[in-house]
Amino acid sequence: MDLLQANRANAVTETTVAKWLKAAKSVAVLTGAGISAESGIPTFRGPGGVWKTYRAEELATPQGFARDSKLVWEWYDWRRSVIAEAQPNAGHLALAEIERRVPGFTLVTQNVDGLHDRAGSRNILRVHGDIWTVRCTVCDRERRDLRPRIESLPPFCSCGAMERPGVVWFGEGLPEDVWERAVVATKAADLFFVIGTSAVVHPAAGLVHLAKASGAKVVEINVDKTPVSATVDISWRASAAEALPALLVDRGL
Numbered sequence: 001m002d003l004l005q006a007n008r009a010n011a012v013t014e015t016t017v018a019k020w021l022k023a024a025k026s027v028a029v030l031t032g033a034g035i036s037a038e039s040g041i042p043t044f045r046g047p048g049g050v051w052k053t054y055r056a057e058e059l060a061t062p063q064g065f066a067r068d069s070k071l072v073w074e075w076y077d078w079r080r081s082v083i084a085e086a087q088p089n090a091g092h093l094a095l096a097e098i099e100r101r102v103p104g105f106t107l108v109t110q111n112v113d114g115l116h117d118r119a120g121s122r123n124i125l126r127v128h129g130d131i132w133t134v135r136c137t138v139c140d141r142e143r144r145d146l147r148p149r150i151e152s153l154p155p156f157c158s159c160g161a162m163e164r165p166g167v168v169w170f171g172e173g174l175p176e177d178v179w180e181r182a183v184v185a186t187k188a189a190d191l192f193f194v195i196g197t198s199a200v201v202h203p204a205a206g207l208v209h210l211a212k213a214s215g216a217k218v219v220e221i222n223v224d225k226t227p228v229s230a231t232v233d234i235s236w237r238a239s240a241a242e243a244l245p246a247l248l249v250d251r252g253l
């Protein structure tokens, strides 16, 4: 495909998705690390996915934390400092605007960075938790901790036990109530977006198949092909910060 053909194909995709969005009564969105990449927050599998010599899969696990909790906390502390410096990008902002325009809207995010909240999204289901929350490893008490850097690592709960980041690690279950609400929203959606996720982390990626099986039109926005690209109705090869604002342009549809 030459450049002219590619531009035409992109314009057709944009118009089709914008039409679907205009007609939609209920929209559900699944986002992953890719939507925050343009805010400068590294994804797990892209460039910057390795910290010191460790891969995310070694650190974001209960086993990694049991092996060396201080190391895992140092990684989270570094991530918190990167996120604290970051700003929501045009993709996050466009999703918040779409929520204001559509009658029913649910944002299911695998991200823990809080950028959707800061962009103004309201109905957010954080299926992998929140990096700004810490939880006691013994009494389960949760608290918000917004310090970009925690001076003394690991932090301790008032009960005396060690705290852990309030996120879901690989191999752990998702918060049940949050997950159930994500399933309900997915089944109810007539339009489902899957944005900036490699769609390999389950069960979150399963929502894409559920949306399709429930009769929604499914649109993927990703700079690369993923395992769900062949399942969706439209796989839009584009960056989230470019594609999402383009859907809000008034085309007189």
Ligand code: NAD
Pocket: 031, 032, 033, 034, 035, 036, 037, 038, 041, 042, 043, 044, 045, 046, 110, 111, 112, 113, 114, 128, 195, 196, 197, 198, 199, 200, 201, 221, 222, 223, 224, 226, 238, 239, 240, 241
């Ligand atoms: P991932 O790193 O596995 O995949 C990122 C995906 O985003 C890739 O498919 C990539 O092609 C795509 N992508 C990169 N830049 C993009 C852009 N500008 N626009 C659109 N797509 C883009 O991330 P994942 O699928 O979210 O899964 C990894 C897990 O990592 C999740 O559970 C999540 O909790 C966690 N995580 C969160 C953050 C965050 O909160 N920002 C960051 C890294 C990882």
